[in-house]
Amino acid sequence: MSDIIELQRRIMAAMDRVASGLGELSGTGGGDSATQQALEEEKIVTAQLTERIRxxxxxxxxxxxxxxxxxxxTQAxxxxxxxxxxxxxxANIQLSQSNQALRDANAAGVAEPHLINKAMMAELEALRATHAADLSEANTIIAAMTPLLKEPATDDDTAKEEGDA
Known part of the structure; x- marks a missing residue:
């Protein structure tokens, strides 16, 4: 970006020098027509270059x-x-803890219905979280791939403009 600004500044300075030189030549009235024509052509080229830089x-x-x-x-x-x-x-940590509590209750020979319910709730939450993570991952991949699959229309436009210049 700074290179473009620097080039634009340099071209503008060169255009100012050319304009002041033209003023001096037109003021003396001693320039021949070939020099005047060359200066006019340079003015046109300079204007075209300035427009292209813009x-x-x-x-x-x-x-x-x-x-x-x-x-x-993408960051979002x-x-x-x-x-x-x-x-x-x-959710997976909760599921592991619930399963461990069920194993401990089973080893002790104690059937605890609240542990079974807690384990089922943890398993459901793990399934929901897995689904949400899979969906987020798929959306991230789709978002990353979509620009790559589109036709690069700007590259064709650039090639046409360079052929015109």
Whole structure:
């Protein structure tokens, strides 16, 4: 970005020097027509280059904004995936603890219905958390792959513009 701004500044300075040189030549009235024509052609080329730099700068800003937006979306999806994975880990820990309590009660020969209910609830939560994590992971993958599968329309436009110049 700073390279484009620096190039634009340098071109503008060169255009100012050319304009002041033209002013001096037109003031003396001693320039021949070939020199005047060459100067006019240079003015046109300089104007075209300035316009092209402006267009490239705008395109760069637009692309940068799109990349920022895509990055923010990806970060949000990764955050949701992380939250879902933490929920899954917690549910699995609860499930392990409930199963251990059931094994201990079974070894002691004591049937405790609340332990069975607690284990079933933990298993259901683990299944829900697994489903949410899988869904978040699939959405993250889809979001990452979608831009790669789209047609790069901007590359074709760039090639056409370079052929025109």
């Amino acid at each position: 267009m490239l700068s705008q395109r760069h800003e637009s692309d940068l904004a799109k990349l920022r937006e895509a990055t923010e979306g 999806q990764l955050s949701k995936l992380d939250t879902d994975l933490q929920r899954l880990r917690k």
